[in-house]
Amino acid sequence: MNAIDEMVRLLKRLPGMGEKSATRLCYFLIKSDDAFVEKLGESIRDIKKRISTCPICGSFIDESGCPYCNNPERDQSLLCVVEEPQDVMSINQSGAYNGLFHVLGGSINPLQGIGPGKLKLQELKDRVSEGRIKEVIIATNPTEEGDTTALYIRNMLRENNVKISRLASGLPIGGDLGYADKTTLIRSMRGRVSYSSVPDEID
């Protein structure tokens, strides 16, 4: 069964996909309607040709161009710095932010040989030096590497006349104190906010 074996072999290269789930997915596709399977296949085949990265902010863009840069409906004085292009979409989908983005392409990780020179940090400095940005919001991951990168950016932009902030760390909403790890608890304790400044409703 060349066709099935071949597909299973390819599907197994996807994350979290073992032999069993790949086989099951293959059968699901064989039983699905023709139009859906054809569309899905073509969508996958063409995705890399359709998606590129914005030369200014580093977000994923398609034929319609960058939806963030030079968009007059977005606040051109706010710049949110993230590690990866997918972080742009997560933050944008949250609806809590309507400014510009800057994708670093990773975080500083000496153990993996990723120094500041491998990230789009000089480009960040250049963008901020143009003078239109009023606040840089650092949204690197709350990990050791993300923290190091955030600190590096804070020092790098010290002489620029911009406000620098970082996304709050703490207990995830809907979470359970009993399941929170120690570091998260320490962070949420240190970063505790006085009751009057807690928003009444989350929208």
Added chain:
Amino acid sequence: MNAIDEMVRLLKRLPGMGEKSATRLCYFLIKSDDAFVEKLGESIRDIKKRISTCPICGSFIDESGCPYCNNPERDQSLLCVVEEPQDVMSINQSGAYNGLFHVLGGSINPLQGIGPGKLKLQELKDRVSEGRIKEVIIATNPTEEGDTTALYIRNMLRENNVKISRLASGLPIGGDLGYADKTTLIRSMRGRVSYSSVPDEID
């Protein structure tokens, strides 16, 4: 981001795929190498054109024809009856069986309006009546529907001069008594085998 949104919408129709995992898979594909993504896309797009079902046994077949029917290396006197085409591959891959197959296309399920007439039961009767089959091994699922179907087949083939057997039910190998459900325990108790007939080694 039409290209990404479109792919996520399609991927979400796959089993066990939510918004988050579809989005993650989409980014994984964007970052994968061109040749792999193209091959995977084409493999999915073409799968339905390449796969059909054998008109005799009902297994999935591709351009190279049915690997079971009329294969002189397989025992033409054994017929294994299964519910779905994927069951054929599971049994074949186990290596424990080297005879012919017969796919019913489901199991008797009155609640879902699936009576015997909707399954390939008459075709089974016809194949057995040809006289070359010596044993019919019923490999329907160990569920209420599978049991009903097995019983139906046993009655249907009563007048044919064939041995009829059914796959053994019991504790799965590597399982834990504490996690076995009641019905499995009852089945494995009722179907207990005397020690001398237990094979020393499982190959």
